[in-house]
Amino acid sequence: MYAQLVETGIKRLKNLDEMAPQERAFQEKIDAEIKIEAKNWMPEAYRQTLIRQISQHAHSEIVGMLPEGNWITRAPTLKRKLQLMAKVQDEAGHGLYLYSAMETLGADRDEEIARLHAGKAKYSSIFNYPTLTWADMGVVGWLVDGAAIVNQVVLQRTSYGPYARAMVRICKEESFHQRQGYELLLTLMHEGNDAQKAMVQDAINRFWWPSLMMFGPSDADSPNSAQSMAWKIKRQSNDELRQRFIDQTVPQLELLGCTAPDPDLKWNEERGHYDFGAIQWEEFYQVLKGNGPCNRERLETRRAAYEDGAWVREAAVAYARKQQQRHTAA
Amino acid sequence: MNPLDDKIHWLLRLGDSALVQGQRLCEWCGHAPAIEEELALMNVGLDLIGQARNWYEYAVVLLVDGRTADDLAFRRDDRSFRNLLLVEQPNGDYAVTMARQFFYDAWHHAALSGMAASRDEHIAAIAAKALKEVTYHLTRSAEWVQRLGDGTEVSHQRMCAAVERLWRFTFELTEVDDAQARLAASGIIGDPAQRAEAWNATVALVCEKATVPLPAPAVPNYLSGRNGLHTEHLGPLLAEMQYLQRAYPNARW
Numbered sequence: 001m002y003a004q005l006v007e008t009g010i011k012r013l014k015n016l017d018e019m020a021p022q023e024r025a026f027q028e029k030i031d032a033e034i035k036i037e038a039k040n041w042m043p044e045a046y047r048q049t050l051i052r053q054i055s056q057h058a059h060s061e062i063v064g065m066l067p068e069g070n071w072i073t074r075a076p077t078l079k080r081k082l083q084l085m086a087k088v089q090d091e092a093g094h095g096l097y098l099y100s101a102m103e104t105l106g107a108d109r110d111e112e113i114a115r116l117h118a119g120k121a122k123y124s125s126i127f128n129y130p131t132l133t134w135a136d137m138g139v140v141g142w143l144v145d146g147a148a149i150v151n152q153v154v155l156q157r158t159s160y161g162p163y164a165r166a167m168v169r170i171c172k173e174e175s176f177h178q179r180q181g182y183e184l185l186l187t188l189m190h191e192g193n194d195a196q197k198a199m200v201q202d203a204i205n206r207f208w209w210p211s212l213m214m215f216g217p218s219d220a221d222s223p224n225s226a227q228s229m230a231w232k233i234k235r236q237s238n239d240e241l242r243q244r245f246i247d248q249t250v251p252q253l254e255l256l257g258c259t260a261p262d263p264d265l266k267w268n269e270e271r272g273h274y275d276f277g278a279i280q281w282e283e284f285y286q287v288l289k290g291n292g293p294c295n296r297e298r299l300e301t302r303r304a305a306y307e308d309g310a311w312v313r314e315a316a317v318a319y320a321r322k323q324q325q326r327h328t329a330a
Numbered sequence: 331m332n333p334l335d336d337k338i339h340w341l342l343r344l345g346d347s348a349l350v351q352g353q354r355l356c357e358w359c360g361h362a363p364a365i366e367e368e369l370a371l372m373n374v375g376l377d378l379i380g381q382a383r384n385w386y387e388y389a390v391v392l393l394v395d396g397r398t399a400d401d402l403a404f405r406r407d408d409r410s411f412r413n414l415l416l417v418e419q420p421n422g423d424y425a426v427t428m429a430r431q432f433f434y435d436a437w438h439h440a441a442l443s444g445m446a447a448s449r450d451e452h453i454a455a456i457a458a459k460a461l462k463e464v465t466y467h468l469t470r471s472a473e474w475v476q477r478l479g480d481g482t483e484v485s486h487q488r489m490c491a492a493v494e495r496l497w498r499f500t501f502e503l504t505e506v507d508d509a510q511a512r513l514a515a516s517g518i519i520g521d522p523a524q525r526a527e528a529w530n531a532t533v534a535l536v537c538e539k540a541t542v543p544l545p546a547p548a549v550p551n552y553l554s555g556r557n558g559l560h561t562e563h564l565g566p567l568l569a570e571m572q573y574l575q576r577a578y579p580n581a582r583w
Binding site: 062065066069072073074075076077078079080081082085086088089092093095096099134184187188191192193195196301302304305306308309310311312313314315316318319322 | 357
């Protein structure tokens, strides 16, 4: 998931008796686990919520190319450079799948991208953190893609068919990236020198909490979740997914020989889960509002790419039109 | 110069050109005019850097001095790099990037076609694989030269300016030096005169379709990529690309 806070605009859930016949039929279909497809009737709020969520997800893939793109020219070996290039290429592809899925809902890609550039649409908070060392490439692969996968694996069962199918394709590639990221870190920790090991621990220290924030606000502060869950857009709560991520990640952290920057992190035998410390929600909301470390740079970069490329896109359109005219004339 | 040196230098010419061109494409990441172009630029760059690795891996077999492919990429300075001057030129706008790509692809395609039947089976194998990729690169860059050249008035002006800007480095693309003549005579690479002819024909055809006038053939400018005499653009490119390997010598990544 890269959609951390999606407004449904709905404060209170209706029960089936309160629904008009069409809406009730829709909800019964959802309850029966039948996928909703583009041409099916759906409540307007369901459509709008999905447009917001899928576009946020798509924007995240595109903005998410920037922190990694920052190291492509500096990757230390040919193998690592190739891996990173393949990964960024996949991310651009994921963005395209998701924009396509979003367009099945009647939304327009250019309009949604314009909203992103105007600062009106969100993308994942994680991409507002800078990548300062090479180890960040491993940590982004391992923790950030890891958190994304935990979210996205669940979204493979999301109620809207085109979104669910995009997730299946994306998860396959994403899992591969995550393993590569972890392997990169294992190499640094097991074969690296002291400076490289310190680089890894420093990267974990910086990305640990932001990765946990990728699951969105705690359930107590997620007023939109109830409707998203009833529509089965969301299948599990933010806190459940966050806990699953921590439980699966801590053993990997130990295998690396690193630590988490969380003195409260410890196994709870009774719960069968790891307990962990309090997330700094103030930071999360500030970053989402645009006050994170790189928000401004990320948006400026995307805007500049789009604006500087306008003449290229116009040329492509003009050329296509000329070709068509020549074809018709001939 | 002995035949082995000729061959190693040629392998470095191919590998360094692919790597430097790939590095330039990496600089576009996140800045392309459309998402489809982000994908395509990274795709082409990925192919090229993969090819560079293949050429280097064969070069180190012949060098037998203990260096690895990564050493060749990350531990040589610009006086030892043998890439074409063309590919080290800065990205400029999209017209410059596409014109550079097209001139290089046309050269690359002709060079690889000549090597696919090499008497050296390693070269033949690498070239055959690379040729499939470069055929796609050439189709794509030729299309962009046409789209921009025959697009809007603005894009036409920019494409003409890009061709004019890069043209002076194209003398290396049709150059037939003694080393190439020797390699061709022993069946290691194709006939460099044919390669030059193919390059001229492709460029003339595509630029005509693109309504972009071509200048008179470029003349040597006293620099020489194959002799490690580069423009001032290569040094900073390598400084960025090689920094981790230089900062942490002998580290594993």
